[in-house]
Amino acid sequence: MRIGYKLASEAFGPQELIRQAVRAEEAGFDFVEMSDHYHPWLEVQGHSCFTWSALGAIAARTTRIGLATGVTCPSVRYHPAIVAQAAATMALISDGRFTLGVGAGERLNEHVVGQGFPSVRGRHERLREALEIIRLLWQGGYRSYGGRHLQLEDARIWDLPEQPPVIAVAASGRESAGLAAELGTGLFATEPKSSIVDQYRNAGGQGPRYAEVPMAWATDEESAVRAARETSRWAITGWKVMSELPNPVNFDAATAWVEDHHIRQQFSVGPDAAPHVEKARTYVEAGFDHIVLQNAGPDPDGFLDFCARDLLARVRALG
Numbered sequence: 001m002r003i004g005y006k007l008a009s010e011a012f013g014p015q016e017l018i019r020q021a022v023r024a025e026e027a028g029f030d031f032v033e034m035s036d037h038y039h040p041w042l043e044v045q046g047h048s049c050f051t052w053s054a055l056g057a058i059a060a061r062t063t064r065i066g067l068a069t070g071v072t073c074p075s076v077r078y079h080p081a082i083v084a085q086a087a088a089t090m091a092l093i094s095d096g097r098f099t100l101g102v103g104a105g106e107r108l109n110e111h112v113v114g115q116g117f118p119s120v121r122g123r124h125e126r127l128r129e130a131l132e133i134i135r136l137l138w139q140g141g142y143r144s145y146g147g148r149h150l151q152l153e154d155a156r157i158w159d160l161p162e163q164p165p166v167i168a169v170a171a172s173g174r175e176s177a178g179l180a181a182e183l184g185t186g187l188f189a190t191e192p193k194s195s196i197v198d199q200y201r202n203a204g205g206q207g208p209r210y211a212e213v214p215m216a217w218a219t220d221e222e223s224a225v226r227a228a229r230e231t232s233r234w235a236i237t238g239w240k241v242m243s244e245l246p247n248p249v250n251f252d253a254a255t256a257w258v259e260d261h262h263i264r265q266q267f268s269v270g271p272d273a274a275p276h277v278e279k280a281r282t283y284v285e286a287g288f289d290h291i292v293l294q295n296a297g298p299d300p301d302g303f304l305d306f307c308a309r310d311l312l313a314r315v316r317a318l319g
Contacts (some may be wrong), residue, residue, distance in 0.1 A: 001284070001319025003312055006212060006294035006306075007179035009109075011231060013059075014049040016041040020300055021058040024065060025233065027308040031066030031294050033060065033210070035102065038077060038109040041234035042255075043248045052086050056269030066097045070212070070292065071188055071201030073105030075123065077113050079157050080130035084137040091161040093242050100134075101188050101210065102127070106243045108251075108304060117244075118149075124175065131167065132181040138164045142148045153312040168210050172239060174199045181205030188287070190239075211288035213280050214267045217297040217306055221270035224297045226261050236266060250288040267296060273310045277318070284318040291315060304310035 005024040007017045021032045036051040055067050067090065074083040083100070090098040104127045107117040118126060129147035136143045137157050168186035171177040177196050180187045181203035188195050188210045197209055214235060218224035233255040234242065245251055263269070268279035279308035280291055293311070295303045 001047055002208075002290045003315055004031040004033045004066070004068070004210075004290060004292040005029045005307075006043075007032050007034040008294075009035045009051055009054070010037055010045045010048055010190050012300075013047050013110040014054045017049070017054050018061060018306070021065070022061050023301065024064045027304045028312050029307070030066060031068055031099070031290070034051045035036050036069045036072040036109075038112050040248055041251050042106070042231065045231055045248075052090070055098075059090065059097070060127040062172050065099075065310075066099065067094055068099035068168070068210070069101045070210070071101035071103040071168075071230075073110055073127075074102050074127035074134065075130040075150065076105055076110035076115060076117070080150065081128070081137060081179065081237035083114075083150055084134040085157050086158050087134070087165050088138065088157050091163075091165045092159060096161065096163060098175070099166045099168055099186065099208075099210075101168045101170065102131070102184070103188070104243075107246050108242075108248075111246050117246075122149070127169075128179060128183065131169070131179070134167070135183065140288055143241050151233040154268075168205060168208065171196055171200065177205070178203040179258075184241050186194060186210065192269075192286040194284040201287075206237060208290050209288045209290060211283045211286070212294045213294045215279060215293055215295050215297070215303075216263070216269045217276070217295055217303040218269075218299060219271050219302070220303040224267075224269040224271075225263050226299035228259060228263045228269065228296035229258060232267075233263070235296075236262050249295055271306075272315055273306075276311055277314045280315045289319065 074080040085098040104123040129150040167184040168188040169180035169184035170188040177199035186207035216224040216228035268275040
């Protein structure tokens with residue numbers, strides 16, 4: 001069992017994210033995972049730095065804690081050749097502490113380069129080709145690739161780690177879980193569904209299984225719920241909405257209906273450890289072994305102190 005801390009690049013600036021990562025290492029977390037966005041989900045969040053620069057700075061400021069993207073789309077805003085090079089460099093400068101989390105992407109971040117946003121089928125086809133390109137480049141030497149959507153011409157990554165990073169592929173069903181088993185070396189999910197883990201394992205997947213656990217910590221329940229509603233209500237909409245809306249203003253409009261009881265249904269809330277442990281338990285029992293604590297509460301330092309004092313040991317005991 002390994003426990004991670006989610007660095008919300010949409011909610012904090014880069015200096016603050018680096019500071020939180022250092023504190024997470026001091027608090028006893030095993031890894032930090034950072035979203036890779038161009039836009040925040042909501043206007044009120046107010047941030048969205050370049051994830052790879054922040055991760056490089058975190059690698060330089062820490063010594064033990066693992067680093068992961070959660071997740072990068074390697075097929076629209078980035079070409080997979082760039083992601084392959086960036087991940088190889090991160091693996092080197094972090095001394096092997098880096099995991100590349102990848103997924104099919106959201107319109108929110110990918111439409112900005114003016115190439116549109118593919119259909120569900122199209123973006124899964126592109127993700128497959130991107131993974132094939134990344135794995136090809138990590139074999140070394142000059143490589144070319146001709147796919148239906150993506151091409152590569154005489155490309156070589158000159159600085160490669162001895163051991164390539166884990167590629168954790170985001171999955172929500174049978175097809176994506178199968179892709180994670182076939183072309184990834186790990187699984188990434190956001191729902192406590194044992195069916196996803198079973199599908200991954202049945203397809204031959206044997207790597208680490210990452211999952212994000214939605215929490216909102218504060219010194220009282222009302223403050224936790226209010227903060228989560230103000231900054232994280234986008235998570236209530238579900239993936240079919242989250243992947244399709246183009247800008248924060250659209251998420252503002254699409255989540256105007258969210259009330260406190262919706263937050264309480266999805267997030268564990270409040271100052272006590274018990275509800276947060278029970279929320280994590282659902283993911284552990286579903287078969288995930290890399291549990292990412294995603295705090296939507298108003299006080300990151302208070303949450304990190306709470307984790308070090310009360311929560312981490314109890315979540316580890318679930319494993």
